[in-house]
Amino acid sequence: MTKIALVTGANKGIGYETVRGLGAHGYTVLLAARSAERGEAAAAALRKEGHRVDFVQLDVTDPASVAAAAARLEAEHGHLDVLVNNAGIARYDGSALPSEATLATLREVYETNVFGVVTVTNALLPLLRRADRGRIVNVSSDLGSIGLALDPGSPFYAMAYLA
Numbered sequence: 001m002t003k004i005a006l007v008t009g010a011n012k013g014i015g016y017e018t019v020r021g022l023g024a025h026g027y028t029v030l031l032a033a034r035s036a037e038r039g040e041a042a043a044a045a046l047r048k049e050g051h052r053v054d055f056v057q058l059d060v061t062d063p064a065s066v067a068a069a070a071a072r073l074e075a076e077h078g079h080l081d082v083l084v085n086n087a088g089i090a091r092y093d094g095s096a097l098p099s100e101a102t103l104a105t106l107r108e109v110y111e112t113n114v115f116g117v118v119t120v121t122n123a124l125l126p127l128l129r130r131a132d133r134g135r136i137v138n139v140s141s142d143l144g145s146i147g148l149a150l151d152p153g154s155p156f157y158a159m160a161y162l163a
């Protein structure tokens, strides 16, 4: 059975390189991006390198686009072996003190980094369960480590206020 992977936020950065790595390991990869223009261009560049990569439009904050991507994946492949929740943003207001954080910024970060992961994962779980050994990889950050944020010896101790 062809191994299928989907990587969110994959038109650039770590997501793009993850698609390339999975392609090199023989996966057929759905390169998910919110922008059709950026996503198509990234997928085309990786196809030129010989990888089996298709673009799929997916904004993790837009449940309709997530549902459409899941429906397409089911119709074309019937299962999913690897989901990489990579899409993420870092935002803060002013000098990043909690007293300067706006609700709009916090909502934007949570919509993408928290609720977006839940939306995508729940939509794709039925297809992951059809794989022999479905895998979910959540890309996090040192800034998301509760252990480091609470460790006075860590450089992240002083940055715990960042959204």
Ligand SMILES: NC(=O)c1ccc[n+]([C@@H]2O[C@H](COP(=O)([O-])OP(=O)(O)OC[C@H]3O[C@@H](n4cnc5c(N)ncnc54)[C@H](OP(=O)(O)O)[C@@H]3O)[C@@H](O)[C@H]2O)c1
Binding pocket: 008, 009, 010, 011, 012, 013, 014, 015, 033, 034, 035, 038, 058, 059, 060, 061, 086, 087, 088, 089, 090, 112, 116, 139, 140, 141, 142
């Ligand atoms: N780079 C680091 O040093 C570092 C450190 C710790 C953690 N991380 C984590 O690693 C992941 C990738 O980081 P990166 O450095 O590769 O970041 P990046 O270059 O800024 O790429 C982020 C990707 O996420 C996409 N994205 C943002 N919001 C989205 C949304 N609502 N729906 C779908 N895609 C969305 C962006 O799309 P657009 O191009 O359309 O904006 C872009 O493709 C993130 O989760 C980040 O938190 C990175």
